[in-house]
Amino acid sequence: MSEELRIKLLYLLEEHSKTGSNEYKPDSDLANELGVSTQDVQKQLDILETQELIKSANTFGGHNAIISPKGSLVIEQINEQEKQPKKGPIGFRPEADEK
DSSP states (O other): OHHHHHHHHHHHHHHHHHTTOOSOEEHHHHHHHHTSOHHHHHHHHHHHHHTTSEEEEEETTEEEEEEOHHHHHHHHHHHHHHHSOOOOSTTOOHHHHHO
């Protein structure tokens, strides 16, 4: 769940940056969009910042975040992996199932 949440956060921050906004997105907005608690978002943002995938600014009310160039690269790599055909087990031939 945690890794999945971090990936979803990266996607939301990447989407936010594509709108042309250079503004940091508040953790409360991210939590609302994902339907999770602000505390869960803050924990995951801390991890993403440690990995240098986002930049974060802590405010009196919480965390604000923006995706880093490294984070954008990770999203690009995930998208490329999803485009690759899935390989089945050795000896598996999908065309044999279609006959």
